[in-house]
Amino acid sequence: MKKILLPTDFSKASINAMEYAVQLFKNEKCTFMFLTPMSQ
Secondary structure, eight states, X not given: OEEEEEXXXXXXHHHHHHHHHHHHTTXXXXXXXXXXXXXX
């Protein structure tokens, strides 16, 4: 099983990238993990 890391800041560009990744791997058995930056 593949593990796909998707860094995101929830901007329009990163949401488009997430949608693209989901479509790209739709026929693969995989797990998506989201990484979100946080400020201190």
